[in-house]
Amino acid sequence: MIKSMTAYARAENxxxxxxxxxxxxxxxxxxxxxxxxxxxxxxxLEEHIKGIIAETVARGRVDIRVQIHDASEAGIAFEVNLPRARAYYEALTQLNQALDLTGQTSIETVLAVGSMIHAVEVEKDMDAVWPQLEPCLRTAMTDLDAMRRVEGNNMARDFRQRLDAIETMLEEIGSQAAQLPEMVRQRLKDRIEALTHGVVEIDQTRIAQEAALLADRSDISEEIVRANSHIQQFRALMEDDTPAGRPLNFLLQEFNREFNTMGSKSGKATMSHIIVAVKSELEKLREQIQNVE
Incomplete structure (x- = not known):
């Protein structure tokens, strides 16, 4: 299953x-x-939240912001600073007496000083808030997963097109490789004739033996078989239900090794050009696989 690691979602309850x-x-x-x-x-609630995230996301950085506003009566509490209020009231009373003022000191006058009443932190009722938070969190994670799947499907479509192109080029490489033994034999014969100027009679049996040895060193049939196997494994990983990012990344490294070996053994310019084109496709795959979960 191809999922992108990049997505966004939000929910509210x-x-x-x-x-x-x-x-x-x-x-x-x-x-x-x-x-x-x-x-x-x-x-x-942190561990509960992270547990739900881990149910949906296997790999990737997840930035999550959870805001909880408690508007219940149990969540609101205030505390009076009685010592401060008494001290201030007594000071006002003394002032009234000293100045021979009439009238009572009002509560508004005391409160006007500030810091007489302040909110206090109330212990939160986790059992009450979790039933509200959990469905909201699961909705957000479901939406996030849906977006990751959509992006993943787009990536998978591109992967299939590139694999088809690589498979076609691999067939052409195989066709070119089949011509190598005859090409090596003819190249060896021409070189010997050029060196001897036709004076020495060429032993065709010996030429065939030497050509066979050189062709064997240039044989890439095993690499082609393994590369085809990698293509099939790549497609299977894309359809598997488990996260495919890591296995695909490792598989791509094996892919590159096969084509690097083919390139080092290649004796034909046309074959080398095809191998370069394949490696270009592999690099594009590698860049996109970095975003696969």
Whole structure:
């Protein structure tokens, strides 16, 4: 299964008590790397969140932001700074007495100083918020996975086209390789005739033996068989349900080794040109495979 490692999704769930927002982005990475930003006070949910992410994503960097707004009565609390309020009230009372002022000191006058009442952090009810967060998180991850699959299908389509092109070029390389023994024999014969100027009679049997030895050194039939096998394995990995990025990357390295060997053994310019074209296609595959999960 070909999935892209690059995608984006978001989801929101709102009830009378909680508003939950999840925003997630995924990028290329060699391993699963989760960077989570979570509303303060809900840190104990981190492992649950990462567990759900791991169910969907096998490889890649995942940046996820989870915002939880607790609007329930249990989530709102305030605390009065009684010592400060009493001290300020007593100071105002003394001032009234010293200046012989009339009237009562109002609560508004005390509160105007500030810092008399402040919000306090309430221990969060994880059992209450998780049923709101989990479906929202799963929706976001499902949408993320859908986008990764769409991108993966586009990549797979391109991979198939390039594999078809490589397979066609490999057939041409095989056809060219079949002509090598005769080409080597004729090249050897022409060289000997050029060196002896026709004075020495050429032993055709000896020429055939030497040509066979040279042709054997240039034989690429094993490399062609292995390259064809790699093509079939590449296609099988694309259809498999498991993440294909790592296996495809390793397989591509083997691909390159086969064609490097063919290039070193090649004795024909036309064959060398085809091998160069194949290696160009392999490089394009390599660049795209870096984004496969």
């Amino acid at each position: 709102q009830t009378a008590s909680y508003t939950v927002r999840v925003e997630v982005r995924s990028f290329n990475s060699r391993h699963l790397d989760v960077a989570l930003k979570l509303t303060h006070g809900f840190e104990s």
